[in-house]
Amino acid sequence: MECVWTRNGSRCGEAASRRCDRCRAVGYCSLSHQVSHRSIHKIECDRFRRQMNRADVLSDFPFTFYVEPSKVQVVSFEKRCSFLARHGVHGLGMWICECSCGSSLINFDTISFIPDWLLSSELCPCNEPSISLQGRLSSWKDYCEWRHLPLSSPAAVILHWPLTVYWAIQLATGCNLLPEIKNELRIHYLGPEKELLQLAAFGELQALFPGVRIYIDFVGPAIPDRRSDERIDLHSYALCNDTACRCKTEMVSKSQAVRMQLHAGFYHDRYGEFSK
Template sequence: MECAAKGRGTACAGPAMRRCARCEAVSYCSIAHQIAHWSHHKQECERLEKQMKNVDVLNEFPFTFSQEATYQICEKHETRCSFLAKRHLHRVGMWMHECHCGASCATFDQLGLNKGWDLSSYFCPCSGPESPIAEELHSWEDYYKWRCIPLDSPVALLLHWPLTVYHAFQLVGIKILNPGMSDKLCIHYLGPEKELLQLAVFGELQALFPGVCIHVELVGPAIPPHRDGEKISISQYACCNSDECSCKLSGDDVISKTQSDTTSAVTLQLRQGFYHDRYGDMVKDRDSFPHLVIAPNAGIAAYTSWLPSIELMEKKNIPVVFTDYCEEACHLAARCIESVTGRSLGLPVQLNPFRQPIVVEDTVLLLPCYSNCFLFGM
């Protein structure tokens, strides 16, 4: 836990053990730093106090490992590394970026190359669903039941990317089960980072959007310049580690590179740079005009580079959904958006039922943070 006043003047005196008595959401290394930080913290203290009252709701998941992945990590009885190691997934394949030590040795030059779940077929969706979606999915429990996955499977740690996309479509009013829905959907996906090492999980969009060709424009500064313009076709689901499973019988790669059009259910187009700089390139083809823009874990208040992109999205009247790690980050983002657009959010801040079910370690706030935790939109 970092001192909330770190980097604002004098060096920290030691570990941040002194909590704010009112909100209990921030800690300080000393009373001197707490006093120095009060002029800033008093603006957020009451708001954080209210958010801390919802901790139990944030930590609520249906999985058998929920206690381990939430409270025990928050209390330092477990770590993300130990959680993954117990399941033989530590620093393995697509799971590499799910802990700090794995992230330190993974590079985005490897994107798209880690294709499998490294789990048995019993624990992962390595083939199509047994039946189409009968009604909309509203929770991880709904999804696991539909995909016949046991609740001790950790695949939600990676599937929160495509399931958040699915939920975003519900929120903006594009109903997945609508018979009149177009057979093509285009998504502009902004600011991808760790998901660039987990691209195979986007194959699950085939199951979530049955009979629909999905085109995803992935645009952001984390994409390596030499991968700019690359098109990736996902023709199958991410494979399990069972050699005799039907997911291995075709012999085809889950992910392949292509520079031409494809009939695959999911194609990913890589664009290096900021959205406002690359938008014109993306919409030259009419089929690439977005049905939805989504920006996972956007951090809008932290990066001024978002402002021209927000101006562009406002001008084009594009449905946009942002996510962030905690409610406070969303509140700060909403203020930034309102300053640019002159109006309040079209989609109010709300908890994402498909947030990643393992807490983020070593955050500035004592408030639990999760990847894709809250959603809001223009």
């Protein structure tokens, strides 16, 4: 954890040796920096405290790639590189950071939007679902049956991002932390890294929240300065590699597009700019 104290737009960045006693979510390198930052932090301290008090629910999220008792768990026992190579995606496109050898080579300053899965249509959700979502999804089995995907699909490696967002929102609404979702949903997504290569996969939120306008603000230091404030509108799902698939021409309505915006820097510094 780094010290969040800022001055004239510059962050301290030194290793934190103390935290806010109330929320435990932010750290400081010294008492003087904590005292100096108090007037800024107090605006958000209560909200951070409420979020930290519910941090334990993260351990119960069903949409992680490693815990589902299904064929998809093969990645737990097989080297990630060979798993990706077997599906023809090792070191390519959205999959570059999904193994240690690729992660060491990627330069986030040079990345741009990647629109496709590099998988066949049988292995990835590239079109509108055949039926609207009925009820709540609570497992990979539920999801794959709904989307007509095999449990062994490698797409789950990347789909756990939007599905975790989906599950977090289901928990929040169920616990009355959020009002009932009707026409619009705004999401603050903190600390994206390899997700920056996989933004197209967040188009799946169109299927998970049909008829809802979705806005996602991605905030984090891994976002290159040259892409800061970039806006991306997803009018389709991530594409498969079947040349004749209708995903190449099918578009969702503008009102249903997932709208994303990138913000370089730290959430504490940028929050006020896009939360108005």
